[in-house]
Structures are given as C-alpha cells and as structure tokens.
Amino acid sequence: MLSKLFVWALVGLCIGALAGGLAFAAMGQKVAATAFLRLQDPTDLVAVAGGARQVTPDNQDHTTQFVAGEVAYLSSDGFARAVARKMAKDEPVDLKVIQENGSAVVSVSCSSSSGEEARRTVQAAVDLYAQQLEQRVDRQVRTILPTLAEWQSNADADDSRVQTIQRLRDSVQLQADMMRNLLVMQPPALSDPGVDPWVVGAVVGGLVGGSCVVAALLLRWRRSGVGTVARVVAGGADGVLLPAVDLDMPPRDAWSVEQARLASTLYAICRSDSATPVILVVGASASSGASVVAGLLELAVAQSPERPALTTRVVDGGAIGNADLTPDLIESATTVVLVTRLAFDNAATAECGLNFTDAARDVPLMAVFTYRRRIWA
Numbered sequence: 001m002l003s004k005l006f007v008w009a010l011v012g013l014c015i016g017a018l019a020g021g022l023a024f025a026a027m028g029q030k031v032a033a034t035a036f037l038r039l040q041d042p043t044d045l046v047a048v049a050g051g052a053r054q055v056t057p058d059n060q061d062h063t064t065q066f067v068a069g070e071v072a073y074l075s076s077d078g079f080a081r082a083v084a085r086k087m088a089k090d091e092p093v094d095l096k097v098i099q100e101n102g103s104a105v106v107s108v109s110c111s112s113s114s115g116e117e118a119r120r121t122v123q124a125a126v127d128l129y130a131q132q133l134e135q136r137v138d139r140q141v142r143t144i145l146p147t148l149a150e151w152q153s154n155a156d157a158d159d160s161r162v163q164t165i166q167r168l169r170d171s172v173q174l175q176a177d178m179m180r181n182l183l184v185m186q187p188p189a190l191s192d193p194g195v196d197p198w199v200v201g202a203v204v205g206g207l208v209g210g211s212c213v214v215a216a217l218l219l220r221w222r223r224s225g226v227g228t229v230a231r232v233v234a235g236g237a238d239g240v241l242l243p244a245v246d247l248d249m250p251p252r253d254a255w256s257v258e259q260a261r262l263a264s265t266l267y268a269i270c271r272s273d274s275a276t277p278v279i280l281v282v283g284a285s286a287s288s289g290a291s292v293v294a295g296l297l298e299l300a301v302a303q304s305p306e307r308p309a310l311t312t313r314v315v316d317g318g319a320i321g322n323a324d325l326t327p328d329l330i331e332s333a334t335t336v337v338l339v340t341r342l343a344f345d346n347a348a349t350a351e352c353g354l355n356f357t358d359a360a361r362d363v364p365l366m367a368v369f370t371y372r373r374r375i376w377a
Contacts (some may be wrong), residue, residue, distance in 0.1 A: 016209015
C-alpha cells in the first residue's frame with residue numbers, strides 16, 4: 001500500500017506540476033522598472049533678485065516637506081493620466097513613487113508584463129516631471145528677468161547700480177539653470193525577475209497534486225476497508241499461516257528450493273489431527289491467489305517425509321461465490337484456509353468470506369495473506 005501511495009503520489013505530482021506550470025506561465029510574469037531621482041529644494045529666485053545672501057535653504061524639515069509634497073504629486077492620478085497622454089494611452093499608468101528613508105532620493109517604478117513597456121513608462125514619467133520642473137523655473141524667470149532689465153535700463157547714469165543689477169541677473173540666471181536640471185541618479189532599469197512563474201507553478205501544482213492524490217487514495221481505502229482487511233481476517237480466523245505469500249513467483253514448473261521451503265512452513269502450521277485430512281483453500285476474491293496457495297500446500301504434502309499424500313487431500317475451492325464452492329464441500333473439509341490479498345481485497349469481501357465459511361463448517365479456519373511486489377499487477 002505504501003508503494004502504491006508513493007507511485008500515485010508521484011503521478012499526481014507530475015500532473016499537478018504540469019498543470020501548475022502551464023497555468024502560471026499563461027498568467028505571465030510582472031517585470032518592474034525603477035528610476036532613482038534626487039530632488040532639490042528650489043531656490044527662491046525672487047529672494048535672489050532682491051539680493052538675499054542665503055539662496056539655498058538648509059533646513060532639513062523644509063527639504064523633507066518639499067520632497068514629500070513632490071512624491072504626493074507624482075503619485076497622484078493627474079500625473080498618471082498626464083504620463084498616459086504622453087504615451088498615447090487611454091488609461092492612467094500605474095506608477096509607484098517612494099521617498100527613500102526620508103531623504104531627498106525618490107524611486108519611481110512601474111510593473112508590467114513587458115520589461116520594455118515598464119521601462120518606457122518610467123522614462124516617460126521622468127521626462128514629463130523634468131519638463132514640468134523646467135516650466136516652473138521658466139515662469140519665475142519670465143517674471144524676474146524683465147523686471148531686472150527694466151531696473152538696469154533706468155540706472156544708466158549710475159554705473160555701480162548697473163553693475164549690481166547685472167550681478168543679480170547673472171545670479172538669477174545661474175540659479176535658474178541649476179534648478180532646471182533634474183538629477184537622475186539611476187535611469188530606468190529592469191529589476192531581477194527572480195524565479196520564473198512556471199517554476200513556481202510547477203512546485204505549487206506538484207505539491208497540491210501529490211497531496212490530493214494521496215488524500216483521495218487514503219480516503220478511498222478507508223471507506224472500502226482495504227487498509228483494515230488484515231485486522232478483520234486475523235480477528236475472525238482461528239490462526240494465520242505465515243509468512244505472507246508473494247504471488248509474483250515463477251510458474252509452478254520452475255519452483256525452486258525457496259518455494260519448497262515456503263510450502264513446508266505453511267503446511268507445518270496447517271496440519272490437522274484427522275486421519276484423512278482435507279484442506280480446502282478458498283479465496284476471498286478471484287484475484288486473492290487461492291490457486292497459488294493450494295499449489296504450495298500440495299507441494300508440501302507431496303514432499304513431506306511422512307508421505308501423507310496417500311491420505312491428505314488439498315482442494316482448490318476457488319473464490320467465494322463460485323458455484324463449485326458448496327456447503328457440502330466445506331463440511332467435508334477438516335481445515336479451511338481463507339486466502340486474502342493485501343492492498344486489494346477489502347474488508348467487506350473479507351467479512352463475506354468469513355461469514356460464508358463460518359456458517360457451514362465446524363472445523364478450524366486458517367487465514368493466509370498474499371500480495372504482489374509489482375504494484376501495477
């Protein structure tokens with residue numbers, strides 16, 4: 001039974017692995033593309049134009065709040081729709097924007113079944129954000145530089161003032177150029193896909209398939225009583241002839257010392273005190289192997305040193321339910337041997353055999369168990 005469990009579990013594992021692998025392969029694999037950006041807290045160009053010395057805020061909380069606001073914007077549905085329009089798509093793209101450990105570094109990622117599609121989506125998001133960042137700066141510059149130019153034209157008579165305003169214009173232009181450039185620490189790169197989906201599906205499907213087959217077999221055997229047939233027969237018989245008989249033995253003409261030794265062992269336990277013993281061998285089913293056991297007992301009788309063949313008779317009664325197996329035949333026996341095949345006959349068949357032989361005899365009932373090494377037999 002353990003061998004059958006192992007083989008059928010292997011069959012279920014193979015079928016489940018094949019089904020799971022095909023199912024997971026059909027689902028496809030998600031590939032993620034990720035880019036890392038470093039966001040800079042923008043300089044207040046109006047303050048620069050006014051002559052402020054501190055042009056870059058150094059407050060960490062201010063920088064953190066700025067980055068958090070930009071992350072919220074990049075994660076918004078409006079930005080996702082803008083990226084989709086840039087890529088000529090109808091539905092908004094699925095972007096994942098994360099601020100890394102509270103720093104100014106932001107990761108922008110996208111997952112798709114196509115690695116190239118994911119990479120293009122992230123690149124489009126980075127390009128769009130860079131354009132929007134440049135537009136913000138241009139709006140400030142278009143307001144500040146014309147004003148400074150007007151101041152400079154009105155101060156033609158004052159050379160020192162003209163030089164001061166020119167320095168302010170250069171400083172604003174320099175700061176604006178720095179603000180226009182988005183620092184891309186890592187361009188969109190595909191992440192390692194890891195284990196292929198079909199491998200995961202094969203493992204999961206194999207485990208589920210093998211487990212289900214084993215559970216189904218155990219439930220079937222429990223309901224049919226295949227697993228309890230030995231206990232039922234041993235409990236209802238007067239004795240058990242040991243060892244169990246392997247039905248996968250050579251033809252009778254090719255029996256060797258091994259079969260002769262087995263026959264002698266069985267016959268030694270099965271002897272009767274009757275002057276004319278009649279050993280009736282009955283199988284619980286047609287596949288129990290009653291003919292093999294009867295042949296072994298006949299061999300033992302023929303080779304017995306006491307030469308009991310003149311008085312001892314071994315009768316092959318076939319299986320329970322055969323027309324030749326009559327109550328008169330059972331009554332004429334001095335010993336009844338009930339043959340039951342392990343991992344094949346069930347408890348109901350064994351109970352039927354015990355009841356049939358017990359109802360028509362008042363002689364010892366012995367049990368013999370048979371089996372087959374080849375689980376496909």
